Amino acid sequence: MTDERHSDAAAERRARLAPADEERVLHAALGGLTDGIRARLDRHAAEPLDWVALIDELRRRGGSLGMSEQTGEVDDFGFDAGWVRRSRPFFDLLAERWFRLEARGLANVPDGPVLFVANRGGLLPWDGLMISHGLERRLGEAARPRFLVADWLITLPFAQPALARLGGVRACQENAERLLRTGRSVVAFPEGVKGAAKVYADRYRLQRFGRGGAVRLALETGCPVVPVAVVGADDAHPVLFKIETLARSVGLPFVPVTPTFPWLGPLGAIPLPARWTLEFGEPLDLDPADHDELAVLQANETLRRRIQSMLDAELRARAQAPTPPGS
Amino acid sequence: MSAADPPESESPRPTPADPPPSGVTAITGLRTFLGRRLAERLVPHGPVLGLDLHGPQGLPPSVELHEIDLTRPDAATGLVDVLAKRDVQTVVHLAFRRRPTADLEADHELDVLGTVHLLGACAAAGIRRLVVGSTTMVYGARADNPNHLRESHPLRGHPHAHAVQNRVEVEELVARFATERPGTVVTVLRPCWIVGPTYRDPIVDYLARPWVPVLLGYDPLLQLVHEDDCLHAFERAAREQHPGAFNVVAPGVLPLSALIRGAGQRVLQVPPAWIHRLRAFPSQAQSGDRPEGFYDYLRYLWVADGEKGFRAFGPPSYDTREAWMSFVSARRMRRYL
Numbered sequence: 001m002t003d004e005r006h007s008d009a010a011a012e013r014r015a016r017l018a019p020a021d022e023e024r025v026l027h028a029a030l031g032g033l034t035d036g037i038r039a040r041l042d043r044h045a046a047e048p049l050d051w052v053a054l055i056d057e058l059r060r061r062g063g064s065l066g067m068s069e070q071t072g073e074v075d076d077f078g079f080d081a082g083w084v085r086r087s088r089p090f091f092d093l094l095a096e097r098w099f100r101l102e103a104r105g106l107a108n109v110p111d112g113p114v115l116f117v118a119n120r121g122g123l124l125p126w127d128g129l130m131i132s133h134g135l136e137r138r139l140g141e142a143a144r145p146r147f148l149v150a151d152w153l154i155t156l157p158f159a160q161p162a163l164a165r166l167g168g169v170r171a172c173q174e175n176a177e178r179l180l181r182t183g184r185s186v187v188a189f190p191e192g193v194k195g196a197a198k199v200y201a202d203r204y205r206l207q208r209f210g211r212g213g214a215v216r217l218a219l220e221t222g223c224p225v226v227p228v229a230v231v232g233a234d235d236a237h238p239v240l241f242k243i244e245t246l247a248r249s250v251g252l253p254f255v256p257v258t259p260t261f262p263w264l265g266p267l268g269a270i271p272l273p274a275r276w277t278l279e280f281g282e283p284l285d286l287d288p289a290d291h292d293e294l295a296v297l298q299a300n301e302t303l304r305r306r307i308q309s310m311l312d313a314e315l316r317a318r319a320q321a322p323t324p325p326g327s
Numbered sequence: 328m329s330a331a332d333p334p335e336s337e338s339p340r341p342t343p344a345d346p347p348p349s350g351v352t353a354i355t356g357l358r359t360f361l362g363r364r365l366a367e368r369l370v371p372h373g374p375v376l377g378l379d380l381h382g383p384q385g386l387p388p389s390v391e392l393h394e395i396d397l398t399r400p401d402a403a404t405g406l407v408d409v410l411a412k413r414d415v416q417t418v419v420h421l422a423f424r425r426r427p428t429a430d431l432e433a434d435h436e437l438d439v440l441g442t443v444h445l446l447g448a449c450a451a452a453g454i455r456r457l458v459v460g461s462t463t464m465v466y467g468a469r470a471d472n473p474n475h476l477r478e479s480h481p482l483r484g485h486p487h488a489h490a491v492q493n494r495v496e497v498e499e500l501v502a503r504f505a506t507e508r509p510g511t512v513v514t515v516l517r518p519c520w521i522v523g524p525t526y527r528d529p530i531v532d533y534l535a536r537p538w539v540p541v542l543l544g545y546d547p548l549l550q551l552v553h554e555d556d557c558l559h560a561f562e563r564a565a566r567e568q569h570p571g572a573f574n575v576v577a578p579g580v581l582p583l584s585a586l587i588r589g590a591g592q593r594v595l596q597v598p599p600a601w602i603h604r605l606r607a608f609p610s611q612a613q614s615g616d617r618p619e620g621f622y623d624y625l626r627y628l629w630v631a632d633g634e635k636g637f638r639a640f641g642p643p644s645y646d647t648r649e650a651w652m653s654f655v656s657a658r659r660m661r662r663y664l
Binding site: 073074076077078080151152154155156157158160161164165169170172174175178 | 470471472473474475477542543544545546547548578579580581582584585599626627628630648
């Protein structure tokens with residue numbers, strides 16, 4: 001009894017004394033700094049001290065305590081590889097623990113720049129982020145695609161800087177073409193805002209597929225088109241109904257009402273822990289000679305039907321399968 | 328690019344003797360930074376005429392100055408006299424307001440009517456080559472811009488930035504002039520924001536503040552061009568044949584916050600609704616424009632694609648980061664001098 005109480009008190013004391021995160025970072029940095037200085041002094045004990053190098057080192061270390069360690073080196077679309085690397089633990093947690101992400105058919109993804117065409121779901125672009133993250137984790141950093149984001153989302157405050165750094169690019173023909181021509185894969189969502197704005201009753205029903213922009217793009221750049229079926233995005237933000245009158249005044253295409261939004265305020269942006277499956281289908285057969293309007297529209301429809309059937313198969317499998325443990 | 332220039336679209340010319348003698352060059356707006364420095368660069372290659380209200384200090388003595396007020400109704404006749412008498416072959420038009428003022432009329436008089444008078448005089452004097460300085464801001468900062476604006480993109484300007492709107496009007500006038508007079512090689516150069524050790528304008532003043540106000544929740548990608556690269560493009564355009572419009576930009580983009588932090592300054596995040604109260608925004612400081620006229624350029628993308636310019640004038644020697652660093656280090660040095 002006394003032992004137990006004693007150990008409790010000890011644990012409490014330990015908890016009280018344990019430095020907070022920032023403090024630990026500070027201690028580590030300062031430790032590294034003193035080590036660095038000591039090493040320099042030892043090594044150059046006989047020689048005069050290299051003050052310039054020491055001061056540079058001090059400034060570098062001092063800078064790394066704050067935000068100035070961000071060198072901010074970005075590529076021509078604002079993609080920040082350093083930021084992506086630093087945020088990887090968060091996305092690992094989100095993908096593996098929260099969404100229990102499963103990726104199938106990765107063997108269908110060819111090397112080189114690929115145009116992925118996926119169904120859109122949910123207001124926030126979690127689907128684009130999960131496809132990028134999943135491909136990066138399973139096929140390596142070079143395979144990380146950029147995902148196209150609708151205008152209203154890429155210019156939303158706070159979303160804009162984060163999305164650009166994570167590889168989001170405004171959805172337009174010029175951008176996608178430039179990315180593919182410079183050897184970077186692209187995820188396109190031809191449904192656009194119509195896909196994001198589906199209510200829960202219409203989940204996983206593909207909306208109209210634009211005017212065949214994706215197919216035309218693939219024909220022009222000669223890149224393979226890989227259909228992707230995303231199951232889970234529509235469940236992460238189930239839109240119960242939409243308020244369209246309010247939307248125009250706040251500059252959104254619609255204001256969604258989900259089980260958590262707007263009731264919980266900004267917390268409503270947190271996705272529900274739906275189980276996610278990404279299925280990569282076989283690349284679409286496109287005849288580069290077929291450039292006429294009808295062929296493009298037919299290929300577009302084939303693509304749409306292919307994704308819809310992949311979605312249906314996955315949903316059927318889910319309905320029949322026993323609930324996996326932990327969901 | 329049209330059929331007029333295949334011979335010199337690639338590779339810089341090897342010898343100074345190679346380009347055809349450019350004849351007499353006239354520069355309007357000699358007092359501006361670009362005008363003065365361009366005159367210095369062009370003097371070794373031929374006679375240079377400066378046209379401005381009055382001349383700047385410390386010009387090379389060989390620059391011949393003609394005091395002309397472009398806004399006067401009779402400016403065109405005076406200009407024709409000068410251009411014809413001295414047999415001017417090339418005109419570089421740089422007489423634009425660099426600091427927009429609250430006097431919208433006067434700004435419009437100088438930028439647009441000044442251009443009208445100059446174009447009329449050029450047509451009458453039959454000059455060979457016209458180079459007009461513009462800016463990539465004429466594309467307008469819009470939510471629906473692609474990430475890399477090509478020269479063919481429509482010039483949409485910004486309804487609340489009168490200086491930019493004036494430049495859009497100037498571009499329209501120049502484009503009409505170019506189609507009406509196919510005998511004249513018309514080059515429009517659109518530099519993005521210019522920085523460098525010596526260049527100063529309201530944008531540089533804004534970027535150089537110790538606390539730089541930015542829009543809360545936005546971190547736009549910006550591109551900057553070094554003053555020397557910009558001058559190089561103007562010099563090549565004034566001495567060679569490059570018909571058409573060109574973006575004069577540097578490779579690479581940086582988020583605004585990275586620029587500011589890289590210079591050791593602080594970012595001051597301001598909610599858009601409070602921007603109106605801030606005097607720090609250059610368009611606010613001196614002109615009657617609504618602040619959106621400037622801060623939309625800190626919100627939306629308006630990065631231009633420089634490929635066409637790189638092919639015509641050679642790749643710039645500074646990328647965006649290096650251009651910015653050259654400005655920052657020059658400012659640091661100045662503190663100790």
